Amino acid sequence: MVKKAGVLGATGSVGQRFILLLSNHPDFEIHALGASSRSAGKKYVDAANWKQTELLPESAKNIKVVECKPQGVFAECDIVFSGLDADYAGSIEKEFVEAGVPIISNAKNYRRELDVPLIVPIVNPEHLSIIEKKVTDAKAAGKSKIGYQICISNCSTAGLVAPLKPLVEAFGPIDALTVTTLQAISGAGFSPGVSSIDVLDNIIPYIGGEEDKLEWETKKILGNVNATKTEIVNIPEDDLKVSAQCNRVAVSDGHTECISLRFAKRPAPSVEQVKQVLHNYVCDAFKEGCHSAPKQTIHVLEEQDRPQPRLDRNRDNGYGVSVGRIRQDPVLDFKMVVLSHNTIIGAAGSGVLIGELLLARNLI
Amino acid sequence: MVKKAGVLGATGSVGQRFILLLSNHPDFEIHALGASSRSAGKKYVDAANWKQTELLPESAKNIKVVECKPQGVFAECDIVFSGLDADYAGSIEKEFVEAGVPIISNAKNYRRELDVPLIVPIVNPEHLSIIEKKVTDAKAAGKSKIGYQICISNCSTAGLVAPLKPLVEAFGPIDALTVTTLQAISGAGFSPGVSSIDVLDNIIPYIGGEEDKLEWETKKILGNVNATKTEIVNIPEDDLKVSAQCNRVAVSDGHTECISLRFAKRPAPSVEQVKQVLHNYVCDAFKEGCHSAPKQTIHVLEEQDRPQPRLDRNRDNGYGVSVGRIRQDPVLDFKMVVLSHNTIIGAAGSGVLIGELLLARNLI
Amino acid sequence: MVKKAGVLGATGSVGQRFILLLSNHPDFEIHALGASSRSAGKKYVDAANWKQTELLPESAKNIKVVECKPQGVFAECDIVFSGLDADYAGSIEKEFVEAGVPIISNAKNYRRELDVPLIVPIVNPEHLSIIEKKVTDAKAAGKSKIGYQICISNCSTAGLVAPLKPLVEAFGPIDALTVTTLQAISGAGFSPGVSSIDVLDNIIPYIGGEEDKLEWETKKILGNVNATKTEIVNIPEDDLKVSAQCNRVAVSDGHTECISLRFAKRPAPSVEQVKQVLHNYVCDAFKEGCHSAPKQTIHVLEEQDRPQPRLDRNRDNGYGVSVGRIRQDPVLDFKMVVLSHNTIIGAAGSGVLIGELLLARNLI
Amino acid sequence: MVKKAGVLGATGSVGQRFILLLSNHPDFEIHALGASSRSAGKKYVDAANWKQTELLPESAKNIKVVECKPQGVFAECDIVFSGLDADYAGSIEKEFVEAGVPIISNAKNYRRELDVPLIVPIVNPEHLSIIEKKVTDAKAAGKSKIGYQICISNCSTAGLVAPLKPLVEAFGPIDALTVTTLQAISGAGFSPGVSSIDVLDNIIPYIGGEEDKLEWETKKILGNVNATKTEIVNIPEDDLKVSAQCNRVAVSDGHTECISLRFAKRPAPSVEQVKQVLHNYVCDAFKEGCHSAPKQTIHVLEEQDRPQPRLDRNRDNGYGVSVGRIRQDPVLDFKMVVLSHNTIIGAAGSGVLIGELLLARNLI
Incomplete structure (x- = not known):
């Protein structure tokens, strides 16, 4: 079943890459795009200054950008990819995780937390066993929804x-x-x-x-x-x-x-x-x-x-x-x-592949 | 007294730099410009495809380019700077040295000869003592003219x-x-x-x-x-x-x-x-x-x-x-x-400064 | 039916683009790759200094490069695309046309001949009526094979x-x-x-x-x-x-x-x-x-x-x-x-699209 | 006599160029450097993010940056060169002119005012006759100090x-x-x-x-x-x-x-x-x-x-x-x-040459 994906920091450089990679993806569909209050309420095509060499996918053009809050469309997401700047990632991502939303983040804020896996998906997917335990424990405790934080490494x-x-x-x-x-x-x-x-x-x-x-x-x-x-x-x-x-x-x-x-x-x-x-x-x-x-x-x-x-x-x-x-x-x-490739295996691409690993392992 | 300087490979990239550095130099005047037989006979301004960011000095424009032979104007030079390609430097420079012309070369051909000083003038000018001995010995032997080879290091x-x-x-x-x-x-x-x-x-x-x-x-x-x-x-x-x-x-x-x-x-x-x-x-x-x-x-x-x-x-x-x-x-x-700066301290500039050191030490 | 295509000047910049565009093409298969005598006899992967951002297609790697002669594999081609330099295109392309091989050339040599169509396929395909007439006349005259020249415009x-x-x-x-x-x-x-x-x-x-x-x-x-x-x-x-x-x-x-x-x-x-x-x-x-x-x-x-x-x-x-x-x-x-895009619509790409037009019109 | 020069917007790109051109200038000495309140009070070397290919002149390093006000050191200037952004130039330059300080500005704000000369000094210095009249009239009226605005053209x-x-x-x-x-x-x-x-x-x-x-x-x-x-x-x-x-x-x-x-x-x-x-x-x-x-x-x-x-x-x-x-x-x-050269004849350089013209014509 196709999973609902959200993107935080959707108008930025990393966010744009997430959108390219998630469009026409067999496992994910873009369900929520979050950006600053300045962009919220606009159609994505109007909010973003698109700078990718590939054209903005038609399917993403008319998605309404919302604020980065773990309610509404974001609460409905199975997984949320974050391209937020470090200045904002700290508090926003924490809020999402606490609200039960799994986050895969490109920001540096939580990389050094020892209970947060820092994943290069072609290198150390075994570190996701920390997440596996969290999910298993949550299920055992009868929780239907469990938030967690995964970090993408530096490019x-x-x-x-x-x-x-x-x-x-x-x-x-x-x-x-x-x-x-x-x-x-x-x-x-x-x-x-x-x-x-x-x-x-x-x-x-x-x-x-x-x-x-x-x-x-x-x-x-x-x-x-x-x-x-x-x-x-x-x-x-x-x-x-x-x-x-x-x-x-x-x-x-x-x-x-x-x-x-x-x-x-x-x-x-x-x-x-x-x-x-x-x-x-x-x-x-x-x-x-x-x-x-x-x-x-x-x-x-x-x-x-x-x-x-x-x-x-x-x-x-x-x-x-x-x-x-x-x-x-x-x-x-x-x-x-x-x-x-710094924006693929070094950033958004790794994020998406981590998402695929979670899916393959039934963690989302 | 201003010394007569020659330049081998004068139309090439390194040669052009030698010409820039030697024009209006207080110690040297350009006396001979050597290039391939294709250029020989032409005025320098017509022979060279000048590609420097500084304009071709007026004083060099009308110098007649000659072939790279240690006779004629080159025989009259006190010092010859070589910007020759390695394909040609080996035999031509040898001919010059044997004819009694001192050569300071940017080519790699003789750099590994242990009796040839490989000089970065701001680093190891003491290696010129090999040249000092050659010149002293030659003078003692009554020779008025002594050829020798000095190499500029790789950039x-x-x-x-x-x-x-x-x-x-x-x-x-x-x-x-x-x-x-x-x-x-x-x-x-x-x-x-x-x-x-x-x-x-x-x-x-x-x-x-x-x-x-x-x-x-x-x-x-x-x-x-x-x-x-x-x-x-x-x-x-x-x-x-x-x-x-x-x-x-x-x-x-x-x-x-x-x-x-x-x-x-x-x-x-x-x-x-x-x-x-x-x-x-x-x-x-x-x-x-x-x-x-x-x-x-x-x-x-x-x-x-x-x-x-x-x-x-x-x-x-x-x-x-x-x-x-x-x-x-x-x-x-x-x-x-x-x-x-690879073309100054890393090439022609070092050559000219080596020439200045020879002059300061009365070796030319 | 898939047509047999040849490429002249196959190791050069335009030739490489032809190979990229013809590999996995539904209408054409690469049947002959021609280059200078220096490359002839080698496998393409060894003959070419591949400089495209896309990898050399596997299917082209082992094709044996031959000389640019309208015999052998080239005589078997339905259409030949030429990426030859102008220095060589004149005589070689003429030889091919006279031998009954249709040529679509990126070289400038025949562009100004009034009986040679100069085609930008998204612009003036109606000029191919000159070719249509040639082919019709040839068929009427009982000829099974007819050579002709088509030029791609300047980029x-x-x-x-x-x-x-x-x-x-x-x-x-x-x-x-x-x-x-x-x-x-x-x-x-x-x-x-x-x-x-x-x-x-x-x-x-x-x-x-x-x-x-x-x-x-x-x-x-x-x-x-x-x-x-x-x-x-x-x-x-x-x-x-x-x-x-x-x-x-x-x-x-x-x-x-x-x-x-x-x-x-x-x-x-x-x-x-x-x-x-x-x-x-x-x-x-x-x-x-x-x-x-x-x-x-x-x-x-x-x-x-x-x-x-x-x-x-x-x-x-x-x-x-x-x-x-x-x-x-x-x-x-x-x-x-x-x-x-100068190498697509401005060069090899136009050549391939002209080939497709010829095919659509039953001219090859 | 060497004239006292001020520079507005001294830390910006155009301001840096003014400083390079005015340092060691025979006719001018830098007397005042103005920038935003964020920079005011600092030594220039600390306030500016110097990005020129020539080093920051020693003489400018320790000048104390002040705010862009026509009092204090700026009131003592014979001429002030403005590299201000258009967002600020309008009101600041007006204030200077009204305070009797002559301004040569690179900003676009006043270029279209018909009583403001728009000068490319190698092209239309005759337009400075407007300034000449102003100065003559002011002197005739017994004024010792007269402010005026001159604009440098777009690059x-x-x-x-x-x-x-x-x-x-x-x-x-x-x-x-x-x-x-x-x-x-x-x-x-x-x-x-x-x-x-x-x-x-x-x-x-x-x-x-x-x-x-x-x-x-x-x-x-x-x-x-x-x-x-x-x-x-x-x-x-x-x-x-x-x-x-x-x-x-x-x-x-x-x-x-x-x-x-x-x-x-x-x-x-x-x-x-x-x-x-x-x-x-x-x-x-x-x-x-x-x-x-x-x-x-x-x-x-x-x-x-x-x-x-x-x-x-x-x-x-x-x-x-x-x-x-x-x-x-x-x-x-x-x-x-x-x-x-867009930063010389197209910007700061023209400003300085306009200043030289004013001086040659006894207008400062």
């Missing part, structure tokens, strides 16, 4: 952890990791987003809060659920050193990340083994039949000048991650270039 | 080693170094140079041969002259691990390099000490009164989003290097962002 | 004439037309194509031969077939003055054209009438059921800042043309902004 | 009228003019200015109010002062038809304008005569010895692919205008490409 984190997960599974813990990112402008939204004077013939070697997110979120996403299925146990600080340097560049979509990593165990695997493991990795979302799950989770590219954002960002509709130039590293063990 | 190497040198002087050897570059298109020349389709809304995560140059040249430039002043002794492979990842981005001029480094000695210095040492560094070229030497060799920037190519590449006319975001690194000791 | 011409055609049909002749173009880099191919230094933070206010093509081809495309169906009668020079100014800009795909026009008849129509006529225009290719024909031939945009290349170039898969900012012009009658 | 208008003026002087009135612009992003400021998503791989075919400004201001600037020297008499609507189409493109500085024009008189001059007149034009500001006046007012370029923003925008420090591709036009008489 550059999603690309980074994609190859790490299968490598750790195959070769044991990684104890050191450096990453230098070249991040697309779409990650910064468009009201106003990145000023053109900042990226035309230029690089901005700084993105506020980004390095810290990369360094911290990695340890949570690669961590484990505790025995009681109530919290995530992060990888301890001392077991995994992560160092990030983040740059904004003149690319529309697609984050490029130059990474180096070292395994804790000796001897380290060979380049060929690393490639094989990445190539063979099949994410659970695909195994569970999720509609948007990539057929090939990680594309191992052999051409010496790939991956490139313009040529590779849309593999598997942006749900596949590309890894190229896998080679030995004189300082750590291996270096490689990772490319991921 | 991205120049920016990288600038902060390393004072750090090593102050805090002892660096034993591990990672660098991810975001390199400007001007480094690739313009016939045809980088295709626009490759950098518009794109990143090319590969530059042929560049990573190897960065990793190798660093060990030579930070090395020492041997006791007999005949060769450079590189830093041994095991004492300094260097790992480079190179990217081409849509920036006209200015290479950005995100670096991390570790000192061999414990405890490592503080961030404040690192900044102080970089800020206080004064290159020998400035002390020796060289015309183009930067007043401030290294600009330590405190703003969190600097250096930026568009805003900082022209500091000290492109001879100064900017270093920002100096901070501790969870994997190695420190990370920072280095910006250098 | 910027295609966008320009799209709105002109319905306007002329509705309101009579246009007697003056000015057009200033802002053209994408993909129109120049990629070996090497436009140098990045030429379009980064820059405009090139000149494209060799382009203004002349725009001014000339418009008069042919808007012209008529003569009574004997053997030649096109161009609009006389004095009846239609066209003035073009062409610029290359940093856009990957999509030509923007700012046009002004004047009708010969007084009074001129109203802005509203102009919009209505453009909106209501349905091209014959769509009426005839051609697979790639745009459902909406001309999209009339009402937003004041549209059309924009990034947002509008892909309407109707690049076969639809967008027209915006239709308003009165103080000098001529109307001004407006026209956007068309 | 794209400045480039357009530069070649028109000498042509009209030589060949009589122009009666029809079309112009399509490709405008740089710096014209839109940087807080936030143009969003990068709008110009990366894109064109915005619309700039709010710009076409109207181009069409209207041209008629005022090419108009005449009335007999009593109190007002400008614009060229009547019917005598000069102007049609503008404005586009925003990914260029940092430098507006490119493709223009076509027709002279009222027959026969029209030859291309050669047009070139000669443009080349020979010497602006009054240069004749009067103004410091910033271009030595060559109009650079007539003969290369077929010039002018280009990156290569030609800085001619005569941005005060010279480049005109290329002068050729006959099939619809009007001539077409050509005009390039001007």
